[in-house]
Amino acid sequence: MAQLLRTEFEGRIWPLLKLSLWTSALTVLTLGFYRFWMKTRLRRHFWSAVRPAGTPLEYVGKGVEKFAGFLIALVILAFLIGIVALVLVYASFAIFNEEYEAYIVAALIALPLIYFAAYRAKRYVYARTRWRGIRFGLEPAAAKYALHAMGHLFLTLVTLGLLWPRMTFKLEKFRTDRTFFGDQRMHQGGKWTGLLKSFLPTLICVWVSAALVGYMLLREIANSWYDELALLPLIILLVCVGLFFYTRYRIVAVRYLANHKSAGGVGIISTLSFPRVLWITLAGYTFTNLLTVLSAFVLGAILSGLLILFYPALTDLGIFAAAGLSDGLDVAGSDLPSAEVTLFISIFLYMATLLFFSVFRQTFVLFPIWRHYASTLSLTGGEHFAHIRQRERDEAGQAEGMAEAFDLGAAI
Amino acid sequence: MSVSGPWTAQPEGVPCDFHDGMTAERHEVFARVQVAENELILTRADAEDVRWRLEDLRYVEGQSRLRSGKQPFGVFTATRAPLARLYVTDRDLLQHLTSKAWKLTERPPVSGRSRLLALVAGAVVSIALIIFLLIPVVSDQLARLLPFEGERALGDKTYEQIRTSFGEGFWVVPECGAPEGQIALEQMAEKLLAASDLEPDDVTLTVLDLEMINAFALPGGRIVVMNGLIDAAESPDEVAAVIAHEIGHVVHRDPTRHALRSVGTFGVLSLVFGDFSGGMLVLMGVNQLVNAQYSQSAESAADAFAHDILPEAGVSPGAMAPFFARLKEAFGDVDGMASHLASHPKLGDRVDRAEAAALGYDGPSVPILTDAAWADLREICDDSWWGAEDVAD
Numbered sequence: 012m013a014q015l016l017r018t019e020f021e022g023r024i025w026p027l028l029k030l031s032l033w034t035s036a037l038t039v040l041t042l043g044f045y046r047f048w049m050k051t052r053l054r055r056h057f058w059s060a061v062r063p064a065g066t067p068l069e070y071v072g073k074g075v076e077k078f079a080g081f082l083i084a085l086v087i088l089a090f091l092i093g094i095v096a097l098v099l100v101y102a103s104f105a106i107f108n109e110e111y112e113a114y115i116v117a118a119l120i121a122l123p124l125i126y127f128a129a130y131r132a133k134r135y136v137y138a139r140t141r142w143r144g145i146r147f148g149l150e151p152a153a154a155k156y157a158l159h160a161m162g163h164l165f166l167t168l169v170t171l172g173l174l175w176p177r178m179t180f181k182l183e184k185f186r187t188d189r190t191f192f193g194d195q196r197m198h199q200g201g202k203w204t205g206l207l208k209s210f211l212p213t214l215i216c217v218w219v220s221a222a223l224v225g226y227m228l229l230r231e232i233a234n235s236w237y238d239e240l241a242l243l244p245l246i247i248l249l250v251c252v253g254l255f256f257y258t259r260y261r262i263v264a265v266r267y268l269a270n271h272k273s274a275g276g277v278g279i280i281s282t283l284s285f286p287r288v289l290w291i292t293l294a295g296y297t298f299t300n301l302l303t304v305l306s307a308f309v310l311g312a313i314l315s316g317l318l319i320l321f322y323p324a325l326t327d328l329g330i331f332a333a334a335g336l337s338d339g340l341d342v343a344g345s346d347l348p349s350a351e352v353t354l355f356i357s358i359f360l361y362m363a364t365l366l367f368f369s370v371f372r373q374t375f376v377l378f379p380i381w382r383h384y385a386s387t388l389s390l391t392g393g394e395h396f397a398h399i400r401q402r403e404r405d406e407a408g409q410a411e412g413m414a415e416a417f418d419l420g421a422a423i
Numbered sequence: 424m425s426v427s428g429p430w431t432a433q434p435e436g437v438p439c440d441f442h443d444g445m446t447a448e449r450h451e452v453f454a455r456v457q458v459a460e461n462e463l464i465l466t467r468a469d470a471e472d473v474r475w476r477l478e479d480l481r482y483v484e485g486q487s488r489l490r491s492g493k494q495p496f497g498v499f500t501a502t503r504a505p506l507a508r509l510y511v512t513d514r515d516l517l518q519h520l521t522s523k524a525w526k527l528t529e530r531p532p533v534s535g536r537s538r539l540l541a542l543v544a545g546a547v548v549s550i551a552l553i554i555f556l557l558i559p560v561v562s563d564q565l566a567r568l569l570p571f572e573g574e575r576a577l578g579d580k581t582y583e584q585i586r587t588s589f590g591e592g593f594w595v596v597p598e599c600g601a602p603e604g605q606i607a608l609e610q611m612a613e614k615l616l617a618a619s620d621l622e623p624d625d626v627t628l629t630v631l632d633l634e635m636i637n638a639f640a641l642p643g644g645r646i647v648v649m650n651g652l653i654d655a656a657e658s659p660d661e662v663a664a665v666i667a668h669e670i671g672h673v674v675h676r677d678p679t680r681h682a683l684r685s686v687g688t689f690g691v692l693s694l695v696f697g698d699f700s701g702g703m704l705v706l707m708g709v710n711q712l713v714n715a716q717y718s719q720s721a722e723s724a725a726d727a728f729a730h731d732i733l734p735e736a737g738v739s740p741g742a743m744a745p746f747f748a749r750l751k752e753a754f755g756d757v758d759g760m761a762s763h764l765a766s767h768p769k770l771g772d773r774v775d776r777a778e779a780a781a782l783g784y785d786g787p788s789v790p791i792l793t794d795a796a797w798a799d800l801r802e803i804c805d806d807s808w809w810g811a812e813d814v815a816d
Contacts, residue, residue: 021489021491021496055484056485059486059489064449065510066508070485075535079538082545086550089550092694093553093554093557094557097558097562097684098565100686104569104576141506142447143447144507145442192447396446399447401506
């Protein structure tokens with residue numbers, strides 16, 4: 012009898028908000044160096060909230076190994092970036108008298124590195140994830156992955172985007188087929204053409220707007236492009252519609268790919284819903300922005316109160332004293348804060364606002380989306396778990412150092 | 424007893440989920456605490472009992488405060504079977520365990536601390552080497568190799584960036600170009616350039632309509648003087664001295680070297696600090712500090728250059744001295760935070776050096792510009808107005 016195991020989700024907003032707030036504050040205070048430990052703690056929280064068949068996932072990564080991995084990647088990349096950036100800027104000014112070429116070449120160099128780093132980061136995260144005490148794993152193949160990605164990107168470019176879903180599918184298959192739960196290798200079934208239909212609306216938007224832009228450029232050369240400016244709103248509309256459909260494609264693709272994954276006799280069923288994700292995102296960001304503004308305002312008011320205590324000349328500004336100062340407002344009066352204090356206040360307000368935003372986004376956008384992903388997931392064939400055995404620990408040295416340096420997967 | 428069912432006797436203890444860490448199968452166990460033997464006994468229907476000593480019992484790290492609905496939810500493991508998991512939802516058993524097992528939150532000893540310290544030290548040293556040795560050396564070489572057109576393109580780019588960033592909203596800082604003032608400015612430039620090895624085309628002199636008392640050189644020989652400096656100067660010689668200093672930078676190719684170096688340093692520092700809130704701010708501050716320190720020696724060299732060419736243009740090298748002395752009086756040597764980050768040596772030192780250079784000077788005491796030309800120069804920005812032109816021009 013096939014068992015259907017549903018995924019429970021147990022996570023509350025309040026503990027996450029607290030955790031996110033103090034770890035972010037610590038990150039800012041340590042000039043960003045606490046971020047490795049912050050990530051570890053947040054991941055633990057996110058992982059243990061997801062409970063397939065009632066058993067929480069475990070994240071057993073350590074902040075210190077991330078930090079060490081980052082240090083190693085740092086030295087290699089610092090050398091590369093320092094020198095490559097210099098040489099590129101030099102070369103593009105020496106040869107082209109322009110700097111755009113430098114950006115293009117830099118992007119070409121960075122692109123495979125980004126795929127390489129992303130794969131390594133995934134390998135690290137899998138190696139540190141457990142469920143029922145059994146380790147996950149991803150075979151080391153980062154260089155091959157980067158190579159494959161470049162090939163697929165090239166094909167996508169040549170076919171003007173038509174093969175984009177093929178790339179989505181093949182890369183996912185590349186990773187899934189190298190993913191293990193215990194000693195059980197996972198398998199990505201399905202076909203890339205299964206993604207094609209949901210990608211077509213995006214593709215049409217891209218093609219039509221590209222054609223319109225091309226037409227406008229042609230007319231511009233013929234010097235009558237003012238007549239064609241009417242096309243501009245149409246193009247903007249098309250880009251927006253295209254983005255909407257692309258978001259939908261991403262969600263549909265995740266669902267399709269999940270539903271065609273298996274590990275031995277165990278299968279996955281996902282009922283991920285695009286309208287739901289869209290709603291969570293829109294509502295979440297609205298809420299995040301409102302709360303950020305509100306918190307920054309309250310903080311500014313508190314700060315203003317303190318300032319007025321020390322500098323009575325600011326009394327007229329009331330609760331806007333701090334904001335006014337950091338905006339460089341001229342106030343009459345002799346007893347004003349010095350340049351250092353003003354600078355400090357504006358930096359403090361700026362950083363605090365950024366911090367609030369990232370904390371609220373974490374709590375009200377990422378967490379609810381995570382919840383939706385998890386709670387729409389079920390496992391089939393639970394009886395086969397008895398045959399899945401433990402696997403060896405993968406050191407996954409250097410953790411996700413390289414991805415960290417590229418700022419991939421910034422949140423969790 | 425391989426089959427459990429309604430007819431088998433219920434073992435003693437609380438039913439819990441258990442995973443042995445070898446397979447992903449879920450086992451039902453009956454857990455009971457034997458205080459006398461200091462053990463937690465897990466009775467399994469399908470295998471031998473599991474016995475964990477209470478001091479070996481641990482929370483799985485990061486899962487010490489889980490809940491399942493309104494219930495507390497305990498996830499336990501044991502130091503001798505670190506992959507095995509016991510999931511407890513029963514309140515009484517949980518309470519019993521947390522009161523009797525006293526090392527639940529103890530963590531394994533930290534290992535590899537010295538390796539980490541070595542890594543940190545190694546990283547700091549190599550980043551320092553890259554920033555303070557490698558990047559300066561490479562950018563010096565590249566600055567020397569960069570063809571003049573390339574340098575000029577780089578300078579134009581930087582110039583437009585500066586005009587935009589000091590501008591207000593969509594308006595860039597206007598260039599000052601009152602015709603008479605322009606003629607006076609060119610006169611001054613010609614005299615100074617004649618005293619140096621440069622061709623007249625090598626330097627482009629521009630006045631920007633800004634109140635700041637400042638002047639700087641950009642790659643490709645562009646020298647920018649802010650109107651505030653002309654206003655603050657009391658004689659044309661003082662302005663000439665500042666321009667001579669900037670010509671020194673052009674001759675030494677400092678701006679190009681500086682621009683290239685900033686690109687490299689900024690890239691490396693943005694790696695170190697990551698992109699989290701404020702990272703950007705820290706980054707700019709540090710970048711500024713690093714590059715300012717670099718400039719101190721370059722500034723002194725440019726001063727020395729100015730002291731050399733000024734006498735040949737008929738201006739005392741001491742012309743800088745009263746100007747800087749007045750600035751020092753007005754703003755002090757340490758003008759708040761801004762001065763810590765500024766890229767010029769202390770004003771006092773510069774006054775002293777200018778005066779020392781002037782001691783040997785016995786040239787004419789005629790100003791570099793006539794009174795009429797000086798008056799024209801001071802009005803060079805009178806025609807310019809904000810928002811008059813487009814950056815794209």
